[in-house]
Amino acid sequence: MKITLRVWRQNGPAERGRLVAYEVDGVTPDMSFLEVLDVLNERLALTDGEPIAFDHDCREGICGTCGVVIDGIAHGPESAVTTCQLYMRSFADGAVIDVEPWRAAPFPVIKDLVVDRSAFDRIIAAGGYVSAPAGAAPDAHAVAVPRTDADRAFEAATCIGCGACVAACPNGSAMLFAGAKVSHLGRLPQGQPERASRALTMITQHDDEGFGACTQIGECTAVCPKEIPLDVISRFDRDILSALTQGDR
Numbered sequence: 075m076k077i078t079l080r081v082w083r084q085n086g087p088a089e090r091g092r093l094v095a096y097e098v099d100g101v102t103p104d105m106s107f108l109e110v111l112d113v114l115n116e117r118l119a120l121t122d123g124e125p126i127a128f129d130h131d132c133r134e135g136i137c138g139t140c141g142v143v144i145d146g147i148a149h150g151p152e153s154a155v156t157t158c159q160l161y162m163r164s165f166a167d168g169a170v171i172d173v174e175p176w177r178a179a180p181f182p183v184i185k186d187l188v189v190d191r192s193a194f195d196r197i198i199a200a201g202g203y204v205s206a207p208a209g210a211a212p213d214a215h216a217v218a219v220p221r222t223d224a225d226r227a228f229e230a231a232t233c234i235g236c237g238a239c240v241a242a243c244p245n246g247s248a249m250l251f252a253g254a255k256v257s258h259l260g261r262l263p264q265g266q267p268e269r270a271s272r273a274l275t276m277i278t279q280h281d282d283e284g285f286g287a288c289t290q291i292g293e294c295t296a297v298c299p300k301e302i303p304l305d306v307i308s309r310f311d312r313d314i315l316s317a318l319t320q321g322d323r
């Protein structure tokens with residue numbers, strides 16, 4: 075296959091960015107999207123060009139560090155995959171593919187396709203923890219948890235913090251991410267002591283970071299590689315309302 079990548083190049087947060095076109099040949103359908111960027115970067119390095127900066131680590135859909143907007147869709151055209159799990163068989167020979175960083179004010183571009191997602195870390199630090207001594211695995215197993223709650227907590231815990239939900243949301247909201255963290259802890263007995271305060275500190279941090287409000291459009295869940303459902307946001311909203319009506323502020 076021969077493809078053309080039109081890649082967002084931006085030297086730094088204060089620089090103006092632009093799309094730059096690169097032709098890449100020798101692409102095979104079983105190459106991952108990131109491998110194509112690797113091939114292009116090798117070529118750029120050998121020809122005194124500046125390699126394209128992009129984030130990646132596990133390349134197995136686990137760490138959440140990769141993630142770019144491909145032809146206008148966060149993580150590209152396939153559903154429920156991260157950018158590192160996207161393969162070139164999803165594209166036609168001769169395709170012209172636009173590659174851009176996450177677009178959201180709280181995720182400023184550091185360089186090219188790399189954005190600063192530390193706003194997510196600060197939302198977690200604001201309330202994404204439990205104070206109950208949870209012990210080791212055998213102790214955790216000694217606390218009976220209804221099967222539905224355990225399954226829903228696990229489902230929410232699969233959020234990898236990639237940020238695609240924010241990139242896809244027209245409001246730039248991070249409510250799917252924050253809702254997943256709140257649901258994961260709030261479904262379990264160990265998460266109950268801070269349940270009310272957690273909802274308030276995390277929504278406050280979310281808003282302070284500049285993320286927008288959720289209007290239940292659903293673009294977030296459509297691009298989420300872990301298929302986090304929209305109802306984590308409703309649950310988060312209920313926890314916020316309940317905390318406010320308890321006067322816990």
Ligand code: SF4
Nearest residue numbers: 233234236237239298
């Ligand atoms: S909710 Fe989904 S899209 Fe958003 S950060 Fe978590 S895994 Fe990524």
Ligand code: FES
Nearest residue numbers: 131133138140158
């Ligand atoms: S590189 Fe880890 S999820 Fe893609």
